[in-house]
Amino acid sequence: MKRIVELTINGEPRDMTVDTCRSLLDALRDDVGLTGTKKGCDVGDCGACTVIVDGEPVNACLMLAVEAEGRTVETVEGLQPGVDTLHPLQDAFMRHGASQCGFCTPGILMMAKKLLDDNPRPTNEDIRFGLSGNICRCTGYTKIFDAIKSAALEMEAARS
Amino acid sequence: MRRFEYHRADTLEQASRLLTDLGDDTFLFNGGTDLLVEIRERLRRVRNVVDIKQIPGLSDITYDETRGLTFGALVTVGRLERLPLVCQRYPNLRAAFASLGSIQVRNRATVIGNVCRASPSADTIPPLMADGAFIHIYSRTNMRVVPLAEFFTGPGKTVLARGEIVTGITVPPAGDNTGKAYLKHGRRKAMELSTVGVAVSLCMDDGVCSDIRIALGAVGATVLRAPEAEAMLRGTRLDAATVKSAANKATEECTPISNVRASADYRRDMVGVLTGRAIKQALEAFA
Structure with a gap:
């Protein structure tokens, strides 16, 4: 059975016609065409599909598209503030080489965004805890942590 | 899918x-x-x-000093984990909630879902059981309230009949004379199922343990209490020697199996270690 789901994606009102069995992840990728959100394990273990729903990060693979009715969804495509500008996290990830194969990067960026929104000056332990649901199998996390710390400093400097 | x-x-x-x-x-x-x-x-x-997420009235969290903490079926693990009241009054629940899955999972998963799934290794069950929580069950004919300790009948099995729905859980109030702890033993911190989980909730009056409940996770067909170990501890000052022999008794009261995560012998040993540690941690509330 199909249903029409009305929701807000990256600030824009959208509607999608989806099968009621479809995950939010598959709907975003295949029906809406936002393929920035990645499908890693599809069972909630890897965090590659992390999106922010009503302000809270969730695994898009563990949510049905029909459950997003009336909700606000933020994906990695909505992270950059303008066409020619990057979010400080994206910029820092590039400068620090915090992305190797890149598959985990969209999920980690969304999780890091939420982390810095809630806690602008995270400790190493805060970052570890914040990213504990995101798995990277390439870089070993050091550069990812460096990039997040660097972005935190830049965002703080920009605010003051 | x-x-x-x-x-x-x-x-x-x-x-x-x-x-x-x-x-x-x-x-x-x-x-x-x-x-x-x-x-x-x-x-x-x-x-x-x-x-059931559109059903009104299942998202509330309330606390009062006589009834305790009550939360509805739709309350997520993450919401309770971040609640100052839980952090301050129920450090055992807070430890269990923060150890379940990942932040992303906890923002969707509900505590009552974790309980109703009735896994012997579920993290939320041992501390709720040690706290003497009870479960509110909706039925079209016969609403009932069941102590959590009587809710489980086997792995993945509960007393729920077809058509019955758990609407909420009440955890008794956390008095000033109570100490609580939950220790989860696994190979890593996130996205981990417990190898062994031990919860202790105790009451101290004038330096004497007036009540204690020990709940053991992942070492039996359901989460288990350790009644003989508890009896050895009630009425004592919880001195090191008594705690040690009660922790040994707890290893005899559990019925672990060997599986991919650990052997039965290892689990039994860890029950002894973690029971002692959990009692010590619960007593830190009075330090």
Whole structure:
């Protein structure tokens, strides 16, 4: 059975016609065409599909598209503030080489965004805890942590 | 994903009727973090899911000094984990909630879903059981309240009859004379199922332990109490020697199996270690 789901994606009102069995992840990728959100394990273990729903990060693979009715969804495509500008996290990830194969990067960026929104000056332990649901199998996390710390400093400097 | 029919209930009565009328292979759909994985990995045959998240009145959290903490079926693990009251008064629950899955999972998963899944290794069950929590069950004919300790009948099995729905859990108030702890033993911190989980909730009056409950996770067909160990500790000052012999008694009271995560012998040993540690940690409330 199909249903029409009305929701807000990256600030824009959208509607999608989806099968009621479809995950939010598959709907975003295949029906809406936002393929920035990645499908890693599809069972909630890897965090590659992390999106922010009503302000809270969730695994898009563990949510049905029909459950997003009336909700606000933020994906990695909505992270950059303008066409020619990057979010400080994206910029820092590039400068620090915090992305190797890149598959985990969209999920980690969304999780890091939420982390810095809630806690602008995270400790190493805060970052570890914040990213504990995101798995990277390439870089070993050091550069990812460096990039997040660097972005935190830049965002703080920009605010003051 | 294997196909299933999605139903959205607006009231408990409607949800209950759907569960009864749609027959076998119909499941309540709440946070979905377990059910969707089971459907995708074909671990459970599911024909219908009944989404209860639109039903009003199941999202409340209340606390008062006589009744304690009550939360509804739709309350997520993450919401309770971040609640200052839980951090301050129920450090045992806070430890269990923060150790379940990942932040992303906890923002969808509900505590009551974790309880109703009735896994022997569920993190939320031992501290709730040690605290003497009870469960509110909706039925179209006979609403009832069941102590959590009497809720489970086996791995994945509970006393719930078809059409019955758990609407909330009440945890007794956390008095100033109480100490609580939950220790989870696993190979890593996140996205981990417990190898062993031990919860201790105790009351101290004038330096004497007036009551204590020990609940052991992942070492039996259900989460278990350790009544003989508890009896050895009640009425004592919880001195090191008594705690040590009670912790040894707890290793005899559990019935672990060997599986991919650990051997039965290892689990038994860890019950002894963690019971001693959990009592020590619970007593830190009085330091």
